[in-house]
Amino acid sequence: MPALPGPTDWPKDWGRLRRRVYEVIEIGRGEDRASRVFDAFLVGLIIANILAFCAETVPHLEALYGPWFHAFEIFSVTVFTIEYVLRIWTAVEVPFLSQMAPWQARFRYARRPIQVIDLLAILPFFLGHLFGLDLRVLRALRLLRFFKLSRYSPALHTLVRVIGNERRALTGAFMLLMAVLLFSSTGMYFIEGHAQPDKFGSVPLAAYWAMTTLTTVGYGDVVPITPLGKFWAMLTMLFGLCILALPVAILSTAFAQEVGRRDFVVTWSLMARIPLLASLDAQHVAEVLPLLHANNLPPNVEVIAPGSPGTAMYFIASGRVRLTTPDGDIDYATGDFFGVVALLDNDVNPGRFQTLTRSRLLKLYREDFHRLEAGNQAVGRHIRKVAAERRAARHLHTREAPRGPSKNEHENEP
Secondary structure (H helix, E strand, C coil): CCCCCCHHHHHHHHHHHHHHHHHHHHHCCCCCHHHHHHHHHHHHHHHHHHHHHHHHCCHHHHHHHHHHHHHHHHHHHHHHHHHHHHHHHHHHHCHHHCCCCHHHHHHHHHCCHHHHHHHHHHHHHHHHHHCCCCCHHHHHHHHHHHHHHHHHCHHHHHHHHHHHHCHHHHHHHHHHHHHHHHHHHHHHHHHHCCCCHHHHCCHHHHHHHHHHHHCCCCCCCCCCCCHHHHHHHHHHHHHHHHHHHHHHHHHHHHHHHHHHHHHHHHHHHHHCCCHHHHCCCHHHHHHHHHHCEEEEECCCCEEECCCCECCEEEEEEECCEEEEECCEEEEECCCCEECHHHHHHCCECCCEEEECCCEEEEEEEHHHHHHHHHHCHHHHHHHHHHHHHHHHHHHCCCCCCCCCCCHHHHHHCC
């Protein structure tokens, strides 16, 4: 009979449990089945909460399903509260917080914007029930649950980071807009103030027209009637087009740069997992990196169809891929590459290449392979050597054995 854990084992078991919870709710996304289930459940619950909030504002739906809405709200708050508590509890596992005292790590973690949003998403419920409040403003704070989705949206994270990085340029564009708004409304006040005192009798009144005109909305409820006023309106429209284009250009350019940096980091991290590419020096890495295209694929996805032309080869950064042919199946694992024989022979692929697990692949097109080979002959020779071995094996009616770059092969290559 196994011995029961003693008191000295409890801290270790507790720590392992906390680490596992942290992996599920934070770092295990896409790699861990429990994490995928957890994320999918929370995303579905957040979306259901937004739909329920909107439906609750419809009078006849509120009358028919009011108790159900309330029960669903209690269930949702319970789940979100447990999630919030678990995230605060596991904050000591966050790498950059693990060196702090537990209370400091949790306090620092709780101050993060996403954690503040999590707290505000559940706070209205407790304020309403603990203090007997029924303020619609507090109930409207339930809409903050929508922003919980940002935790699962890398694109939104990128956009927020872009806005933070470009805040000075955006502030300058906003100040320029305010300056044009002030000059436009002041000019219209002096031009149209006597003709339409009810609409342009003061700068604040004219500012309404200036803002709708600068933003190209143009409601049409306030328009100039004098010739000079119409000419001033034309200038305002032209300035509006120029001014509003500034923040759009700033954000689009910065967003493209941020995506490029992210792709660079992702591709480099994948290259480091492939021995053949990880052996390259910094100069060759800079040459090879732009040639590779990262692909994240779920299990059971066809990568190369049977009989398709060999236009590209693939490196496996993680995961497993299977080649299915009439002669049998061949499995490729992390560090291997495939599709090279058809690429070099300008031939068709002999069978179907399909992912067996979630896989991260680096795709290299034929033209880019020739560039890679010209820049690094050692890598090119190794790839051609493996292709020749596979080609010979195919002619001998034997299975094409997957072969990744080994340490000895790298040492023997110039």
